Amino acid sequence: MVSIKEQFEIPAKMKTWAMALIAIGIISVVIGFIMHGTGTEEEQSVFWGTIMYNSIYFMLICNATMFFVCAVTLAMGGWHLVFQRVAEAISVMVPIFGVITFAVFLYIIFGGHLHSIYHWIDKDAVAKDKLLDGKSGFLNPTFFMVWSILSIGLWSILGARMRKLSVEADESPMDYEKGKHFVWRNTVTAGLFIVWFALTIGSVTPWFWLMSLDAHWYSTMYSWYTFASTFVSGCALIALWVIYLKNKGYLEYTNEEHLHDLGKFMFAFSIFWTYLWFAQYMLIWYANIPEETIYFKPRVQGVYKGIFFFNLIINFVAPILILMKKSTKRNYTMMTFMAVLILFGHWIDFYQMVMPSISKNTLTLGWLDFGVAALFIGLMIHFVGKALARKPLVAKYHPYLKESIIHQA
Amino acid sequence: MHLKYEAQIREPLVDGDKDYHQVSEDICRPIEVKPSRLWYIGFFISIALLLFGVWSIYDQVVYGVGQWNLNKTVGWGWDITNFVWWIGIGHAGTLISAILLLFRQGWRTGVNRAAEAMTIFAVICAGQFPIWHMGRVWLAFFIMPYPNSRGPVWVNFNSPLLWDVFAVSTYFTVSLLFWYTGLLPDLALIRDRAKTKFRKFFYGITSFGWTGSTKHWQRHEALSLVLAGLATPLVLSVHTIVSFDFATSVIPGWHTTIFPPYFVAGAIFSGFAMVQTLLLILRRVFNLQDYITLGHIEAMNKVIVLTGSIVGIAYLTELFIAFYSQNQYEAYAFFYTRANLFSPYGWAYYGMMTCNVLSPQIFWFRKMRRNIYVTFFMSIIVNIGMWFERFVIIATSIFRDYLPSSWSIYYSPSIFEIGFYVGTFGLFFTCFFLFSKYFPVIAIAEIKHVLKTSGQNYKEQVGGIELQKVEEFAGEYAH
Numbered sequence: 001m002v003s004i005k006e007q008f009e010i011p012a013k014m015k016t017w018a019m020a021l022i023a024i025g026i027i028s029v030v031i032g033f034i035m036h037g038t039g040t041e042e043e044q045s046v047f048w049g050t051i052m053y054n055s056i057y058f059m060l061i062c063n064a065t066m067f068f069v070c071a072v073t074l075a076m077g078g079w080h081l082v083f084q085r086v087a088e089a090i091s092v093m094v095p096i097f098g099v100i101t102f103a104v105f106l107y108i109i110f111g112g113h114l115h116s117i118y119h120w121i122d123k124d125a126v127a128k129d130k131l132l133d134g135k136s137g138f139l140n141p142t143f144f145m146v147w148s149i150l151s152i153g154l155w156s157i158l159g160a161r162m163r164k165l166s167v168e169a170d171e172s173p174m175d176y177e178k179g180k181h182f183v184w185r186n187t188v189t190a191g192l193f194i195v196w197f198a199l200t201i202g203s204v205t206p207w208f209w210l211m212s213l214d215a216h217w218y219s220t221m222y223s224w225y226t227f228a229s230t231f232v233s234g235c236a237l238i239a240l241w242v243i244y245l246k247n248k249g250y251l252e253y254t255n256e257e258h259l260h261d262l263g264k265f266m267f268a269f270s271i272f273w274t275y276l277w278f279a280q281y282m283l284i285w286y287a288n289i290p291e292e293t294i295y296f297k298p299r300v301q302g303v304y305k306g307i308f309f310f311n312l313i314i315n316f317v318a319p320i321l322i323l324m325k326k327s328t329k330r331n332y333t334m335m336t337f338m339a340v341l342i343l344f345g346h347w348i349d350f351y352q353m354v355m356p357s358i359s360k361n362t363l364t365l366g367w368l369d370f371g372v373a374a375l376f377i378g379l380m381i382h383f384v385g386k387a388l389a390r391k392p393l394v395a396k397y398h399p400y401l402k403e404s405i406i407h408q409a
Numbered sequence: 410m411h412l413k414y415e416a417q418i419r420e421p422l423v424d425g426d427k428d429y430h431q432v433s434e435d436i437c438r439p440i441e442v443k444p445s446r447l448w449y450i451g452f453f454i455s456i457a458l459l460l461f462g463v464w465s466i467y468d469q470v471v472y473g474v475g476q477w478n479l480n481k482t483v484g485w486g487w488d489i490t491n492f493v494w495w496i497g498i499g500h501a502g503t504l505i506s507a508i509l510l511l512f513r514q515g516w517r518t519g520v521n522r523a524a525e526a527m528t529i530f531a532v533i534c535a536g537q538f539p540i541w542h543m544g545r546v547w548l549a550f551f552i553m554p555y556p557n558s559r560g561p562v563w564v565n566f567n568s569p570l571l572w573d574v575f576a577v578s579t580y581f582t583v584s585l586l587f588w589y590t591g592l593l594p595d596l597a598l599i600r601d602r603a604k605t606k607f608r609k610f611f612y613g614i615t616s617f618g619w620t621g622s623t624k625h626w627q628r629h630e631a632l633s634l635v636l637a638g639l640a641t642p643l644v645l646s647v648h649t650i651v652s653f654d655f656a657t658s659v660i661p662g663w664h665t666t667i668f669p670p671y672f673v674a675g676a677i678f679s680g681f682a683m684v685q686t687l688l689l690i691l692r693r694v695f696n697l698q699d700y701i702t703l704g705h706i707e708a709m710n711k712v713i714v715l716t717g718s719i720v721g722i723a724y725l726t727e728l729f730i731a732f733y734s735q736n737q738y739e740a741y742a743f744f745y746t747r748a749n750l751f752s753p754y755g756w757a758y759y760g761m762m763t764c765n766v767l768s769p770q771i772f773w774f775r776k777m778r779r780n781i782y783v784t785f786f787m788s789i790i791v792n793i794g795m796w797f798e799r800f801v802i803i804a805t806s807i808f809r810d811y812l813p814s815s816w817s818i819y820y821s822p823s824i825f826e827i828g829f830y831v832g833t834f835g836l837f838f839t840c841f842f843l844f845s846k847y848f849p850v851i852a853i854a855e856i857k858h859v860l861k862t863s864g865q866n867y868k869e870q871v872g873g874i875e876l877q878k879v880e881e882f883a884g885e886y887a888h
Contacts, residue, residue, distance in 0.1 A: 074711075075512070078416065134735040173876075180418045191773075202722055207733070218734045220667035220726050253883055264511070275645065279669040286657040287664050291736070396879050399418050405879075406414060406886050 005250050006392040010385045018382035025375020032368045045116040045358050050368050052104050052117070053354035056209055057233075057347055058376040059097035059152075060201070060226070064234025066091035066159040067197055068265075070190035073162075076183075078400030079261060079407045082253040085394065086241045088166055089387035090234075091159045093380055098152035105148055105209075109141050117358055119215040131216055139215065144208050151200040158193040165189060169395035179399035201227045213357035217295045221280040226353075228276050232269035232315075233346040235262060236339040241384065243336050250393055253405045256330040260409035263329025266342060270319035273346075277312070298356040303363040307352050314345035330409075347373065413862040414886075415515075417875050420704040422515055422863035427699065429857050436851050437599055439695045441608075444846055447694065455838035462832010465825045466541055474544045476825045482817035483808050487826040488538045490799040493651055494679070495535035495833065496577065497672075497795060500644060501680025502528025503584055506591070507640035515863055518855040519705045523691060524684045525588040526848070530840040531683070532581045534833040539573075541829070569653035576650040580643050587636045590629065593619045594854040611847075645669075648676040655802060662742035662806035665730070671723035675795060678716035678765070681709050682791035687841065689785045691850055700851050703779045710778040713791065717769035720798075724766060738811075746805045753819050754805045757797050764794025 029051070036047040065087040072080050080087075108114045115122035119132070120139040126132045132139070165186055174182055206226040211218065239262040245251045284292045299308045318341055328334045355364050395401065423432075444452075469476045479486050502525035509517040540549055552574050554564045564571050597619035600612035619625055652672035655663035685706065692701040731743035747758040768790050771777045778784070808817045822830075844850070861867045874882065 075514075076419070079513075131735040135733055138733060176417055176875075179416075183418060198718070198722060203726055203729075218730050220665045220723075220730045221670075222666075223726070224667065224670060253887060255887075268511075271642075275649075276670065279649065280666045283653075283656050283664070283666045283668070287659050289659060289664070291734075394879075399416050401879060402414065402874065402877075402882055403416055405883050 005252070006394065006396075008245070008250055008385075008388040008393055010389050011248065014381060014385055018378050018385065021374045021378025021381065023378075025371055025373075025378055028368055028371020029375065032371070041114065041116055042359065044112055045114045046355075046364050047368070048104065048108050048112065048114055049117055049354055049358040050364070051372055052101070052108065053350050054347075054369070054372045054376055055097055055101040055104055056354075057230075057350040058373075058380065059094060059101050060230040061233040061237055061343070061346070062090050062093035062097060062380070063155050063159070063197075063201075064230045065238055066094065066155070066162065066193065067201075067231060068234055068238060069162060070193045070197070073186050073190040074194060076187075078403035079258065081398050081401045081404035082258060082394060082407075083238070083242050083251060084166070084398075085391065086245065086251075086388070087238050088163045089384050090237055090241060090380075091163070092387040093383055094152070094159055095156040096379065096383055097376070098156060102148060102152060105145065109144065118212060120212060135215075139208075139212055147204060147208055151205045154196050155193075155200070158189060158196060161189050162186070162193065166395055167391060169398040169401075170392055171397065173397050174399055183399060201230070210353055213354060214295055217292065219280055219284070219292065219295070221276060225273075225276045225280055228269060228273040229346045229349050232266060232273050233343050235265040235269060236342040238262060239266065239335055240339040240343070243332050243339070245388070245393070246332065253394060257407050257409040258404075259332065259335055260326070260329045261407075263323055263335055263338075264409070266338060267319055267323035267329070270315060270323070270342065274312075274316040274320075277316075298360045299352060302356070303361060304352060304356045307348060307363070307365065311345065311349050311352055314341060315349060318345070414871055414874055415862050415868065417868065417872055419863070420702070421865035421868055422519060422702070422704065422859055423856060424699040424702055424865050426866045427860065427864055429860070432856050432860065433598060433602070433853055435697070435699070436849050436853050436856070437602060439845065440599060440847060440849065441602070441604075445694070448842065448846065452839070452842045455835050455842055458831050458835030459839055460832075460835070461828050462830075462835055465828030465832055466537075469541065469825050469829070470546060474542065476823060478820060478823045478826065480817055480820070482810060482815050483804060483820040485803050485807065486820055487800075487822045487830060488542045489654075490796065490803050491830050491833065492535050492538035493799045493803075494792075494796050495531045495538075495837075496651055497648065497676035497679045497799075498683045498792070499528040499531035499535060499580075499584075499680065500648060500673070500676035501684045502526070503580070503587070503640045503644045504677050504680065505684075506587055507637045508644055510637050511641060514708070515859050516705050516708045518852055518859050519700050519702070520684060520688060520709070520851075521855070522588075522591065522848075522852040523688055523845075523850050524680075525584065525591070526844045526850075527683060527687060527841065528584050528680070529581070529588060530837050530844075531680075532577065532584065533840070534837050536577065536581075537829075537833055537836070539570075569650060569657050572650045573654060576643075576647045580647045583636060583640050583643055587633070587640055590632055590636060591852055591855070592848065593617060593629065594621065594626075595849045595852065597621065598853060599849065644677075645673050648672040655806075660806050660810075661736070661738040662747070662802065665727055667723050667726055671720060674716045674719040674723070675765075675798060678713060678720055678769075679792055679795035681712050681716070682788040682795070685709055685713075685784055685788035686792070689781060689788070691845065695845070695850065697851060700856060703781075706781065706784055707775070707778040710772045710784060710787075713787070714769050714772035714778075717765055717772075717791070721766035724762065742806055746809060747801060752805075754801065754808070757801045758805070761794055761797035761801050764790045765798060768794075 032047050032050070036043040038044075069080075069084060069087050069091070108117050109121050113121065115125065120126060120135065121141060126136055165182075168182065201223065203223050206223040210226060211222045239259065242251065242254060242259070242262065246254060281296070284296065298304055319338065322328055322334070323338055328338070351365065351369065358364075427435075477486065477488070479488075502521070505517045505521045505524045509521075540546060543549055551559075551562075552564060552571065554566070554571075593616055596612050596616035600609060600616050603609040603612060649669040649672065652668035656665060656668040658664055688701055689706070692698050728743055728748060731739040746752045746754060749755045750759060768787065771783070771787070804820055808820055810816070
């Protein structure tokens with residue numbers, strides 16, 4: 001009989017790191033604000049745009065971990081239960097990052113009125129622009145804000161419900177009937193989450209937050225592309241936390257078998273992302289309609305050219321070559337490397353989705369981007385650590401747990 | 410120690426008190442007894458339908474493609490609709506055999522054999538349409554790129570239609586190999602059980618001398634894994650490329666970036682519906698309710714509601730972007746010709762929406778998912794809906810093109826187009842009837858593989874594990 005370390009205790013080093021990163025982040029934001037925050041409209045837009053894409057990216061990848069939990073629950077999966085609490089803990093970031101994101105939107109739209117970020121908030125421009133005027137039934141500040149509150153709010157509420165349900169599996173052994181009922185209730189909540197997730201990330205939310213940065217441009221694929229980018233990052237994020245906890249001597253039941261399967265998810269969805277990338281890019285390139293190719297103009301031919309192709313290399317070439325091998329997916333060092341690479345790669349992806357629309361002719365990637373990212377990473381380490389410490393790392397009496405313990409990839 | 414164990418709350422995949430021998434008996438029975446009268450009736454109806462198709466094609470080859478009601482504006486009609494429809498149906502098999510294998514969905518073992526067979530027959534049917542549409546079918550080999558004495562004249566590598574040739578033929582080859590690899594041990598089993606000379610000879614040849622030795626199994630497993638790896642991207646690639654046929658153009662209603670994944674989802678949707686139609690009949694006629702359980706049917710209905718909803722989101726996305734783009738041509742295609750009940754083809758659009766998006770939503774309810782009659786009815790509805798989808802995409806986008814003077818009058822098929830389509834049903838069902846008579850419709854070896862973890866009687870035996878403490882369980886079995 002093995003006794004296991006069920007309860008996570010936050011190491012002092014982790015606290016230090018979190019605080020250090022948050023400090024770096026705050027200092028960067030403050031310096032950034034002093035330098036750009038009161039400058040020209042363009043300078044302000046770059047500053048707020050940088051904060052915006054970071055907050056959206058980090059919120060969505062954390063939300064993707066809850067999507068992972070719900071999707072596996074609906075598919076009646078059992079293999080992930082030895083580390084499900086890790087994914088749950090990461091998803092506590094959704095309301096926290098959600099508030100930040102929402103505050104940033106509030107400032108951009110109502111505070112600073114930064115119409116070089118969202119062109120459609122400029123009433124005069126809209127009145128003169130037939131296309132934007134036609135869209136204004138959808139693209140208007142009120143609808144944008146209401147939809148943002150609904151998106152973030154319901155992700156947070158349904159995510160919290162999933163986490164709350166999960167705690168019930170800590171209490172006492174479940175017999176057949178109780179176990180069945182427990183799984184059923186999980187399924188219902190997961191189903192609600194997935195439906196809302198599909199209506200938000202699968203359609204409307206990325207149109208508002210990201211696609212409308214190029215207010216005239218449109219692509220039906222856009223939201224699914226955003227989903228793929230955040231989901232693969234979410235899987236990488238789970239893997240990273242799992243490896244960290246493993247290194248600290250926790251998660252005894254989690255082993256290479258589970259890591260292998262997480263690796264498969266990272267591999268498969270890297271390719272899925274590339275598939276959507278290719279489908280969107282190739283179809284726009286092939287048809288060559290100016291209204292559509294305009295989006296790729298600054299990205300492929302302008303100053304963002306390097307970033308654009310780097311995005312493809314880091315998010316497709318690297319995962320397909322490195323993660324294809326079985327031994328890589330079962331190797332903790334390699335998986336750590338790949339998880340970091342994928343997270344960085346899709347952060348770059350978000351960068352190139354947002355910034356070329358705000359600053360077409362100047363490449364903005366610099367210390368501020370990394371500083372702001374440090375803030376979000378620091379916050380994540382702090383709060384996820386706390387969430388992990390709040391309850392046991394394994395839901396002991398979950399009816400599928402034993403399947404997960406003997407899982408073979 | 411390695412333990413095969415599955416939680417008790419999971420439904421067994423094989424019902425009843427079965428052992429290995431009983432499994433062989435149950436599944437081989439239809440092959441070893443004389444076909445029923447029902448089988449003969451069905452088979453001859455299929456042959457009759459096939460002959461109708463042969464006659465239609467004969468007439469079209471002799472008198473030309475002009476026998477069809479296509480015209481300069483509607484250059485693609487029933488032929489391409491039916492091509493895409495059949496190709497779509499042919500997606501479930503490989504999804505089940507490859508992707509569900511990777512996702513370790515144990516229930517696939519009950520349905521994969523029939524689904525893969527269906528896939529192969531559906532792809533054969535699909536292939537007929539572009540081939541006969543060529544008109545001079547004896548020159549069909551021109552679509553293959555090779556250094557030739559005709560100039561040389563090369564095929565157009567920039568055309569998605571050519572990519573289709575590669576995609577479909579690759580898909581067909583890999584599906585066929587995958588299916589046949591899985592069949593080998595089962596064919597050998599029938600050979601070993603055979604009492605008649607013919608059967609011994611036939612299954613002796615088709616089982617390629619399979620002996621069931623460890624070496625054979627090793628190679629079999631390795632090959633299956635490689636083929637699963639190859640087949641997985643193929644599930645996506647075929648319908649992706651079919652969608653490129655439309656989406657690379659600049660025709661409103663065709664050119665939209667969401668097409669590739671949305672076509673794939675739609676294909677899986679219709680494929681599963683066809684699998685349901687066939688399996689519900691099969692399990693009843695061959696008494697296979699213990700192997701194709703309500704659990705299997707429910708799982709497939711879940712796939713149907715999932716893919717149906719994905720397709721639904723794609724339809725709404727298209728509609729929305731037609732508004733959002735403020736592009737008047739897009740708006741014309743979507744709001745005037747399609748989503749307009751009073752336009753000539755409005756009925757087809759609303760038929761599609763009802764069948765594909767609204768009606769599958771009843772599968773959110775467990776009672777409905779497990780109701781055989783509802784499932785059967787829905788499986789037909791879904792495939793009608795998916796036919797409408799292709800027809801809506803193809804016909805409504807082209808029958809009124811950029812130039813009003815060339816607008817087509819209402820396109821409806823001629824008897825030869827209908828006959829051709831009906832004929833492919835004949836071909837499909839003829840193949841399927843022969844398959845169900847001469848081949849095991851369920852993968853016997855794979856059922857035996859899951860029997861001891863997921864069979865009802867075996868699950869009962871390991872019920873004690875459920876009560877064991879987690880720490881003890883892990884100490885004993887974890888690796």
